[in-house]
Amino acid sequence: MKKILITIFVLIYTINVWAQLMPFNSPINTANQGTNGIYQPKSPSKSARREVIYAPKERVTNDSISNARLSSIQKANELTKSDTAIINLRKKIFGYSIFNNKGGTFEPNLKIATPQNYVVGPDDEIIVDINGYSEEHYNLIVNPDGFVKINKIGNVYVAGLTIEEVKARLIKKLSTIFVGLKKAGTNMSSTNLYASISLGNIRTVSVTIQGEVSFPGTYSVPSLARVFNVLYLAGGPNENGTFREIQLIRHNRVISTIDLYDILTQGYSKNDMLIHDQDIIKVGVYKSRIELKGKVKKTGIFEVLPTEKLDFIINNFAGGFTEDAFKDKVKITRFTNTERKLIDLNADVLNSFLPKSGDIIQIDPINFDRFENRLEVIGEVFRPGVFSLENNPTLKKLLQSAGGLKENAFVGRINIQRLGDDLNPQSISVNFTDLMANTSKDIPLKREDKIYVYSKLDLRETYTVTLHGEINGTRETNKDKNKQRTNITNSENIESPKDNLSGNLESDVKDLDVSTNRAVNIDGTEAVSEISEELKSNNAANSLLNRQVKLTLPFIEKMTVEDLILKGGGLRESAATGYVEVVRRKKNTSIDNKDLINSQIAEIAKFSISKNLELDKSSSTFELEPFDEVFVRSSPNYELQQFITIKGQVFYPGIYGLEKKDERISDILSRAGGLNRQAFPEGAKLLRISQISESEKKQKTEQLAEIQDNFSNVNINKEKAVVSKHETIGIDLVDALNNPGGVNDLFLNEGDILDIPREPQTVKVTGEVLYPNSVKFTSSFGVKDYISQAGGFTSSSARKRIYVLYSNGSVKRAKNLLFLRFYPKIAKGAEIIVPQKVKVGSTSQQIVSIVSVLTGTVTSIIGIITLIKATAQ
Structure with missing residues (x-):
C-alpha cells in the first residue's frame, strides 16, 4: 500500500512539472492581469538595446573609413596656399559644410520602431x-540562407520579406x-x-556610393540607414557634385x-529611402549654379533647377533679403x-526671372547716408541734431x-544750406x-537742409587776461564732480634735510610737491614759468623769481584785478599788494589823425589792492579789459x-638756517657749539652748489669741446666738468676762527656744506707709483720720502707735474727753478x-720734429748772415 501511494505521488508531481514545461498546458499567470482585468503581456525575458551586428572584418573596415574621413577633413582644412581657390569655393557652396564638419554625426536612429517596409535579411534578429495563458520567448537570427529556426517547427524562410510579412508568416507557423x-x-x-514580433539587433548592408563625392x-552601414546617412559618411558632394539630383539605384x-535642398531647407525629404x-x-x-552676394541672409553658391525663379531662390534658399537690402534693383553679372x-x-520681375548657370x-545695401525726410540743426540751440x-x-x-x-546765439543771421535742383549747394540766410x-x-524747408x-x-x-607773479593757483571742479582741474604754481624752494645730512645735497632748487595741484591755462595746457628754464639759476636770490608763473584765464566783463586774483587762487604771503601793474594793449581806434600815431606800444597802470581781497574801501575799482x-x-x-x-667734528652737527644775508663761517660755528677735541680745522672744506644756469652750462660744454678738438692729447670729461653739482672751496678755518670777519671768514650761501674732519694720521700717495697706499704722517718727511714709502716712481711717472691735494680742498704743485725742483x-x-706722462707721439715723429726745428733755425741764421753782408756792402 505504501508503495502504491508513493507511486501516485511521484506521478502527480511529474504531471505538474510537465504541465509547467509545456506551453499549451501552462496555467494562467494572474500576475499579468491589470486592475481592470485586461491582460497585459510581460516584457521580453531577454530584452536588450538594439545594436548593429558587424562582422569583425566590417568593424575594422568601418573604423578605418571613419578615421580616414576625419583625417581627410583635417587635411582639407590645412591645404596649401595653391589650393586657396578650392577652399574658398567649398566654403561658398550651400550645404557643403554640413557634410564636412568634424563635430556633427548623421548616424541612423536605432531606437525607432521598426519601419513597416523594412526588409528582413541575413543576420537580422527577430x-x-x-503571452497569455502560456508564455514563451524566442530570439531568432536569420541565417545566411534566409531562414530562422524555431523549435518543434523547423526552418521558416523570411529573407526578402517585409517585417509585416514576417510577422504574419511566423504567427501562422507558431499557431x-x-x-x-x-x-x-x-x-x-x-x-x-x-x-508580439519585433526587430532586435540589425544587420549591416553593403552600399556603393560613386560619382562626385569627397570619399567614394x-x-x-546599418540596415536602418538612409541615403543621407551614407552621403555623410562619404563626405557629401564635392565642389563639382550635384545636391539636387542624387540617384538611388537598386x-x-x-x-x-x-x-538634398529639401533636407537642407525644409528638414525632410520624402525620397530619402532605407538602404538595401x-x-x-x-x-x-x-x-546649373548661381552665386548670391550682398544683402541676403545666406550668401553663397546655390544649385538651381531650370524651373526655379530668382524670387523663389532668394526666399527659400538664401533666407530672403536682409533689412538693409536695396530691393528695387538687383545686379546680375552673366x-x-x-x-x-x-x-x-x-x-517686379524677380518672380519671373530664370537665372542661368554662372550668374553672379x-x-x-541701401544708402545709409541718405534720408528721405532728414533735417539737421547745428550750433547754438538747446537740442541740436536731426529732425x-x-x-x-x-x-x-x-x-x-x-x-x-x-x-549766446547770433540771431542776426541764421544760415540754411540746401542742395538745389541742379545739385549745386545753396545758402539761404535768415x-x-x-x-x-x-x-x-x-x-x-526741404529734405537734407x-x-x-x-x-x-x-x-x-x-x-583772455593773464596773471603773473605771486599767486597760489586755482582748483576748478566740473559739473559732474568726476574730474578736478587743479592749478597751482611751483612751490617754495627748500632743500631736503635728509639729503643734507647724508652729504648727497642736490644742486637743483626743488619744488614743494603738492598733490594733484597744477597751474592750468584756459586751453588746458600747463601754465609756464615767468622765465625760461635755460635762464633759471639755482641762486637763492632768484628763488622767488623761479617760482612765479604765468596763468591765462578767460576774460569776463567788469572783472577787477581782485576778481582775477581770486580766480587765480589768491595771493601768496610773499605778494606785494601795494605795487600791482596792469599792462594794456595800445589801441588806435582811428587813423584819421596822424598825430595819434606815436611810439607808445602799451598803457601801464600802477595801484594798490586789498591784502585780503575783500570788497572794502581799500579795494581797487580798476576794471580789466581783454x-x-x-x-x-x-x-x-x-x-x-x-x-x-x-x-663733522662740531658739538651740534646738522642743518642750520641762515639768520642774515651776511652770516659768516665763524658765526654759524659759534651756533653749532664750536669745534670738538677731534676736529682738524686745517682740513676743513666748504662745498658750495654750483651756481650756473642752463645757458652757461651749454656755453661751457661748447668751450670744453672746442679745447678737446684743438688739443688732441687732452682728454676732458665734459659731463663731469659741466654737470658737477658742487664745487670745493679751500678755506683756512684756523684763521677764520682766530680773525672773525677777516679775509678767510667767508660769507655762507644757501645749500653750503661745511665739512670739518677728524685729525688724520696718514698721508695718501696715489697715481703712478709702484704701490699706491696711505703712509703714516711724519713731520720730517718730504714728498720724495712718502713716494719712497709707496714703492717709488714708475717708468711712466710725470715727476715734474706732481701735486698735493690738502684735506681742506686746496691744491699745490711742484715748482721748477732752473735745474732745481721744489x-x-x-x-x-x-x-x-x-x-702719468702724456705720450706726444712716436720716437720717429719726435726726431722728425727736432730735425725740422734745427733745419728752420739754420736756415734763419744763414738768412741773417746774408742780410748782414748785403747791408755791409
Whole structure:
C-alpha cells in the first residue's frame, strides 16, 4: 500500500512539472492581469538595446573609413596656399559644410520602431514574445540562407520579406503548436494567447556610393540607414557634385531621386529611402549654379533647377533679403560666349526671372547716408541734431523743436544750406529777429537742409587776461564732480634735510610737491614759468623769481584785478599788494589823425589792492579789459628760508638756517657749539652748489669741446666738468676762527656744506707709483720720502707735474727753478698725486720734429748772415 501511494505521488508531481514545461498546458499567470482585468503581456525575458551586428572584418573596415574621413577633413582644412581657390569655393557652396564638419554625426536612429517596409535579411534578429495563458520567448537570427529556426517547427524562410510579412508568416507557423495564437493588439485578454514580433539587433548592408563625392567607395552601414546617412559618411558632394539630383539605384534601375535642398531647407525629404544591400548611390555633376552676394541672409553658391525663379531662390534658399537690402534693383553679372555682361533687374520681375548657370547676383545695401525726410540743426540751440521734415516743415517750427536758441546765439543771421535742383549747394540766410517779429516770412524747408546757428563768441577773438607773479593757483571742479582741474604754481624752494645730512645735497632748487595741484591755462595746457628754464639759476636770490608763473584765464566783463586774483587762487604771503601793474594793449581806434600815431606800444597802470581781497574801501575799482596782463610783484623784504649743513667734528652737527644775508663761517660755528677735541680745522672744506644756469652750462660744454678738438692729447670729461653739482672751496678755518670777519671768514650761501674732519694720521700717495697706499704722517718727511714709502716712481711717472691735494680742498704743485725742483710741504691728511706722462707721439715723429726745428733755425741764421753782408756792402 505504501508503495502504491508513493507511486501516485511521484506521478502527480511529474504531471505538474510537465504541465509547467509545456506551453499549451501552462496555467494562467494572474500576475499579468491589470486592475481592470485586461491582460497585459510581460516584457521580453531577454530584452536588450538594439545594436548593429558587424562582422569583425566590417568593424575594422568601418573604423578605418571613419578615421580616414576625419583625417581627410583635417587635411582639407590645412591645404596649401595653391589650393586657396578650392577652399574658398567649398566654403561658398550651400550645404557643403554640413557634410564636412568634424563635430556633427548623421548616424541612423536605432531606437525607432521598426519601419513597416523594412526588409528582413541575413543576420537580422527577430524577437518573438508569446503571452497569455502560456508564455514563451524566442530570439531568432536569420541565417545566411534566409531562414530562422524555431523549435518543434523547423526552418521558416523570411529573407526578402517585409517585417509585416514576417510577422504574419511566423504567427501562422507558431499557431500550429500554440492553439488560438493571435497577433498582439487585437481583443487582448488574459484567457487568450498573443504573439508580439519585433526587430532586435540589425544587420549591416553593403552600399556603393560613386560619382562626385569627397570619399567614394563601398560602405557597410546599418540596415536602418538612409541615403543621407551614407552621403555623410562619404563626405557629401564635392565642389563639382550635384545636391539636387542624387540617384538611388537598386537592381539596375533608379528607384529614387533625392533633392538634398529639401533636407537642407525644409528638414525632410520624402525620397530619402532605407538602404538595401548592394544598393548604389550615384552623385552626378551639377548642372546649373548661381552665386548670391550682398544683402541676403545666406550668401553663397546655390544649385538651381531650370524651373526655379530668382524670387523663389532668394526666399527659400538664401533666407530672403536682409533689412538693409536695396530691393528695387538687383545686379546680375552673366557669362556670354565671348565676354561678360551686366543685367539690372527691377523688383517686379524677380518672380519671373530664370537665372542661368554662372550668374553672379549682387544685392546692394541701401544708402545709409541718405534720408528721405532728414533735417539737421547745428550750433547754438538747446537740442541740436536731426529732425523729420513732416513734423517740422518750416524753419520756425524746426527751431522750436530744437528747444529754441541759446543765449549766446547770433540771431542776426541764421544760415540754411540746401542742395538745389541742379545739385549745386545753396545758402539761404535768415534774420531770426525779423522772423520772430513776423516782419519776414517763415522759410519752408526741404529734405537734407542743414540749419546753422552761430555763436556770438565764435564771431570774435577769444578774450583772455593773464596773471603773473605771486599767486597760489586755482582748483576748478566740473559739473559732474568726476574730474578736478587743479592749478597751482611751483612751490617754495627748500632743500631736503635728509639729503643734507647724508652729504648727497642736490644742486637743483626743488619744488614743494603738492598733490594733484597744477597751474592750468584756459586751453588746458600747463601754465609756464615767468622765465625760461635755460635762464633759471639755482641762486637763492632768484628763488622767488623761479617760482612765479604765468596763468591765462578767460576774460569776463567788469572783472577787477581782485576778481582775477581770486580766480587765480589768491595771493601768496610773499605778494606785494601795494605795487600791482596792469599792462594794456595800445589801441588806435582811428587813423584819421596822424598825430595819434606815436611810439607808445602799451598803457601801464600802477595801484594798490586789498591784502585780503575783500570788497572794502581799500579795494581797487580798476576794471580789466581783454588781453590785459596783470603783474603781482614780490615783497621787497620777503625772503625764503635758506639752509646750510655742518658736518663733522662740531658739538651740534646738522642743518642750520641762515639768520642774515651776511652770516659768516665763524658765526654759524659759534651756533653749532664750536669745534670738538677731534676736529682738524686745517682740513676743513666748504662745498658750495654750483651756481650756473642752463645757458652757461651749454656755453661751457661748447668751450670744453672746442679745447678737446684743438688739443688732441687732452682728454676732458665734459659731463663731469659741466654737470658737477658742487664745487670745493679751500678755506683756512684756523684763521677764520682766530680773525672773525677777516679775509678767510667767508660769507655762507644757501645749500653750503661745511665739512670739518677728524685729525688724520696718514698721508695718501696715489697715481703712478709702484704701490699706491696711505703712509703714516711724519713731520720730517718730504714728498720724495712718502713716494719712497709707496714703492717709488714708475717708468711712466710725470715727476715734474706732481701735486698735493690738502684735506681742506686746496691744491699745490711742484715748482721748477732752473735745474732745481721744489715740492710742496706735506700736511696731515694730504694726498700726493703722481700724474702719468702724456705720450706726444712716436720716437720717429719726435726726431722728425727736432730735425725740422734745427733745419728752420739754420736756415734763419744763414738768412741773417746774408742780410748782414748785403747791408755791409
